[in-house]
Amino acid sequence: MEYAGGAQEQREHRRKQRFATKSMHMTQKYLRRMRDLGGTMEQMEPFFNVLERIYVQGLEVERPRNVRTVGTYCVQVPQELIYAAGAQPVKLCSGHYTAFSIGDDVVARDACPLVKAIAGFEHMGTLPLYENCSLMVVPITCDCKKRIAGLLQEKWPVHPLYVPANREDENIEHYVGELYQLMRMVSCVTGQEVTYESLAHALNLTGRAQYELSRFLRIKRATSNLLFGTHAMAVMNAASYLDAGTWADALRALNDELERRAYANKLVSRKDLPRIMLTGSPIVFPNLKIPLLVEEAGGMVVADETCMGERGMSDPVVPVDASFDGLMRSLAIRSLRPCPCPTFADNSQRIYRLRQMVRDYRVEGVIYHVLRGCLVYDYEYRLVEEELEGMGIPVIRLESDYTDQDVEQLRIRSEAFVETIKLKKGPLKAVRG
Amino acid sequence: MSYESEYSEALQRIYAANADVMSLRYFLDTAATWHASFAWDPNDIPKTDHAYPLVVVLGFGIPEELVYACGVTPCILLGGSHASCQWSDDAVPRDSDPASRSILGYAQRLAARADIDPLFVVPVANDNMRKIAYCLKLEGHAVVSIDIPPVATDPFAQQAWERSTQTLVQAVAHHVGRRVTARRLRNANQLVRNARAAILAFERSCVECPGVLDNEARLLVTNTYYQTNDLVQWTAALNELATEVRTRYMTIGQPSTTAPCILVVGSPILFPQFKVLELINDAGLRMLATVDAASTSRFASLSEEESSGGVAALMSALSRKHYAFDSSSASVINWAMERYVEHLLSSMEVDGVVFHILKGQIEYDFALSRLEPLFDRLDIPVFRLETDYQYQDVEQLRIRLEAFAEMLGQRKFVADRAYARRYCA
Numbered sequence: 133m134e135y136a137g138g139a140q141e142q143r144e145h146r147r148k149q150r151f152a153t154k155s156m157h158m159t160q161k162y163l164r165r166m167r168d169l170g171g172t173m174e175q176m177e178p179f180f181n182v183l184e185r186i187y188v189q190g191l192e193v194e195r196p197r198n199v200r201t202v203g204t205y206c207v208q209v210p211q212e213l214i215y216a217a218g219a220q221p222v223k224l225c226s227g228h229y230t231a232f233s234i235g236d237d238v239v240a241r242d243a244c245p246l247v248k249a250i251a252g253f254e255h256m257g258t259l260p261l262y263e264n265c266s267l268m269v270v271p272i273t274c275d276c277k278k279r280i281a282g283l284l285q286e287k288w289p290v291h292p293l294y295v296p297a298n299r300e301d302e303n304i305e306h307y308v309g310e311l312y313q314l315m316r317m318v319s320c321v322t323g324q325e326v327t328y329e330s331l332a333h334a335l336n337l338t339g340r341a342q343y344e345l346s347r348f349l350r351i352k353r354a355t356s357n358l359l360f361g362t363h364a365m366a367v368m369n370a371a372s373y374l375d376a377g378t379w380a381d382a383l384r385a386l387n388d389e390l391e392r393r394a395y396a397n398k399l400v401s402r403k404d405l406p407r408i409m410l411t412g413s414p415i416v417f418p419n420l421k422i423p424l425l426v427e428e429a430g431g432m433v434v435a436d437e438t439c440m441g442e443r444g445m446s447d448p449v450v451p452v453d454a455s456f457d458g459l460m461r462s463l464a465i466r467s468l469r470p471c472p473c474p475t476f477a478d479n480s481q482r483i484y485r486l487r488q489m490v491r492d493y494r495v496e497g498v499i500y501h502v503l504r505g506c507l508v509y510d511y512e513y514r515l516v517e518e519e520l521e522g523m524g525i526p527v528i529r530l531e532s533d534y535t536d537q538d539v540e541q542l543r544i545r546s547e548a549f550v551e552t553i554k555l556k557k558g559p560l561k562a563v564r565g
Numbered sequence: 566m567s568y569e570s571e572y573s574e575a576l577q578r579i580y581a582a583n584a585d586v587m588s589l590r591y592f593l594d595t596a597a598t599w600h601a602s603f604a605w606d607p608n609d610i611p612k613t614d615h616a617y618p619l620v621v622v623l624g625f626g627i628p629e630e631l632v633y634a635c636g637v638t639p640c641i642l643l644g645g646s647h648a649s650c651q652w653s654d655d656a657v658p659r660d661s662d663p664a665s666r667s668i669l670g671y672a673q674r675l676a677a678r679a680d681i682d683p684l685f686v687v688p689v690a691n692d693n694m695r696k697i698a699y700c701l702k703l704e705g706h707a708v709v710s711i712d713i714p715p716v717a718t719d720p721f722a723q724q725a726w727e728r729s730t731q732t733l734v735q736a737v738a739h740h741v742g743r744r745v746t747a748r749r750l751r752n753a754n755q756l757v758r759n760a761r762a763a764i765l766a767f768e769r770s771c772v773e774c775p776g777v778l779d780n781e782a783r784l785l786v787t788n789t790y791y792q793t794n795d796l797v798q799w800t801a802a803l804n805e806l807a808t809e810v811r812t813r814y815m816t817i818g819q820p821s822t823t824a825p826c827i828l829v830v831g832s833p834i835l836f837p838q839f840k841v842l843e844l845i846n847d848a849g850l851r852m853l854a855t856v857d858a859a860s861t862s863r864f865a866s867l868s869e870e871e872s873s874g875g876v877a878a879l880m881s882a883l884s885r886k887h888y889a890f891d892s893s894s895a896s897v898i899n900w901a902m903e904r905y906v907e908h909l910l911s912s913m914e915v916d917g918v919v920f921h922i923l924k925g926q927i928e929y930d931f932a933l934s935r936l937e938p939l940f941d942r943l944d945i946p947v948f949r950l951e952t953d954y955q956y957q958d959v960e961q962l963r964i965r966l967e968a969f970a971e972m973l974g975q976r977k978f979v980a981d982r983a984y985a986r987r988y989c990a
């Protein structure tokens with residue numbers, strides 16, 4: 133019996149090793165492809181490095197000693213509260229194909245790949261990012277998140293955060309209560325109470341990151357093609373594993389460089405490339421195949437309306453009442469009111485935001501990304517399509533999974549879409565000429 | 566298959582198999598009338614100047630007493646029809662589950678009628694309901710979406726749920742122009758409690774008197790609870806049917822009891838989509854009970870002692886009770902369903918479990934993985950039956966289910982022989 137147990141342990145150990153090696157190779161491949169796109173600059177390295185640190189080197193997030201990490205999932209979890217309680221928030225949404233293939237056997241077949249990847253990491257127990265979390269905050273935003281909260285509870289301390297489906301005043305009021313509850317929970321984990329000062333400090337910290345983000349977006353809007361959209365998305369994804377201050381510093385350096393390049397008119401590609409916007413299901417590192425395919429096909433991802441991208445941090449907290457409760461309320465309002473997440477039963481917000489972004493970024497085509505099984509985004513496709521059709525913007529729905537098997541098919545469709553936009557632009561150019 | 570032939574063929578089949586049971590006819594008629602009300606040509610929409618208010622509830626998850634208390638009979642849409650899925654095909658994504666598609670199909674049919682003014686009550690139990698509410702709202706219909714807090718242990722959950730039920734009552738009362746009073750609430754609670762008690766008594770009769778009604782007839786009867794216009798009459802008819810089942814069992818005699826007994830757990834099986842029940846019948850399995858989103862709500866009525874006080878106290882008591890017994894897919898962990906399965910397994914002689922999962926309803930897949938250790942511990946084999954409303958997989962399922970039934974039969978035979986040996990030796 134003892135021998136059998138030992139053999140089983142060895143098998144399990146070998147299995148984990150194989151998993152770690154495969155994960156590392158997969159991440160390296162996507163980092164390489166990102167670098168191969170060209171146009172990278174030295175100031176992007178801190179972002180690439182953190183992605184490499186987490187997924188290739190398999191290290192935990194960089195943080196001061198004795199600071200605990202609290203894992204979060206969707207944008208409805210206010211990071212400020214976690215900072216205020218003395219912990220560091222990390223986003224645990226995953227885009228990892230190797231973890232997905234493990235999770236595929238663990239959870240329901242029709243669950244979305246993002247949740248399968250989470251389940252895969254949970255099952256293997258090899259990634260320090262997950263293993264070292266003192267608490268996981270899972271907002272109940274969709275069926276898959278609802279179920280994964282139940283699954284994760286079996287292994288980790290989990291705080292399921294109820295996100296109301298409506299956002300009337302009474303729902304906001306309720307959410308304030310939920311945030312107080314979350315605050316107590318995180319404080320319990322860290323042993324540090326959230327005070328007015330610590331919350332104000334946390335708001336300043338994330339406010340600085342948001343300021344740099346708004347600067348980044350402003351630069352991108354003003355001058356096209358300063359950097360590839362894939363790189364911009366990697367920058368946004370890196371925010372999940374860096375503390376807000378470090379991320380803001382790195383982004384400030386990048387913004388400064390981008391401004392210099394804008395002044396010198398130093399672009400990463402021709403200016404007349406089709407301007408594409410990505411929207412839909414989250415695009416989480418390392419699953420950057422869609423923006424990569426678009427940009428490899430000669431398009432330019434000028435903007436993204438996804439929760440791991442620009443949407444994730446762009447809405448600022450606006451306190452109207454300087455009391456502690458006022459700050460909590462402003463966090464609740466920021467988390468719900470402007471959020472275009474399809475978890476809300478009425479999501480007209482998203483349509484307004486898309487219209488605005490199409491105008492701001494002078495978008496010529498929209499790619500609507502749907503992760504297989506991500507119903508909430510799939511439901512909204514029809515509405516978005518109708519809206520964009522009214523604006524004369526072509527839209528294509530790309531459904532994908534966390535696998536490389538669909539890459540060639542996606543490539544053909546992306547290329548065809550980019551070509552269509554180019555053709556559409558052709559006669560215009562001729563008239564102008 | 567057209568909508569009309571889908572439900573009428575199913576009714577004919579059930580009638581033919583249970584023709585001797587006279588009291589069943591009321592339920593066949595109820596189902597036929599309800600389904601016929603959707604069978605009209607959309608190009609031939611009746612024109613009228615006056616539209617009467619109708620409260621349409623989509624899916625499980627809300628206490629229907631609250632709608633009855635506003636003086637209206639709710640039109641409850643639960644799905645179940647493959648043909649109605651096609652009505653909503655353009656509005657839903659490919660991966661949405663057939664029950665939700667069917668619900669939306671029915672809802673759109675109702676919404677297209679000029680002679681009714683519907684208020685759609687949508688309990689947000691899952692993603693489909695969340696987005697169906699949005700779709701209907703965008704089409705310009707009156708919609709009230711009712712949030713169901715997913716974490717029962719959350720100290721604010723009860724409060725949030727009570728607020729949701731208040732929203733529901735306010736919206737319905739406003740729509741029908743009739744306010745809710747304590748007396749109306751008490752009467753509605755009594756009405757629904759009597760109906761639920763009748764269902765439980767009927768279920769007991771069917772278990773204790775096997776062979777009188779087949780599985781399909783039994784489920785059709787309980788399904789019509791959601792389709793009747795007159796719950797008082799329906800309750801009386803059900804009590805009569807339960808009595809007839811017992812009487813016939815006494816007079817006809819006991820049929821063979823060697824058939825393996827199963828529990829059917831998971832996605833609700835709804836008329837006319839009784840493919841799973843047909844297969845269970847064909848495999849020679851005896852269904853003891855079903856556990857789905859409707860099962861536990863049968864225990865959620867207030868007793869006579871509990872139904873005292875004013876409107877606020879009654880509303881609060883009702884919503885608390887309903888929330889405690891809610892087994893819709895709204896919760897992170899479906900405790901109510903798990904506890905009920907555990908209770909049935911300990912109180913009945915169950916040989917196996919058929920876990921029915923409608924494609925796209927992932928909540929039941931997760932529930933199965935949570936229940937598997939329990940089944941393992943009790944040494945009860947489980948058969949995971951995943952299907953949709955199409956008939957393409959029926960032969961494959963039949964083979965699998967027959968094999969499962971044979972295995973159960975063999976296990977039962979071996980267990981019986983071992984038992985006999987112990988006492989004959």
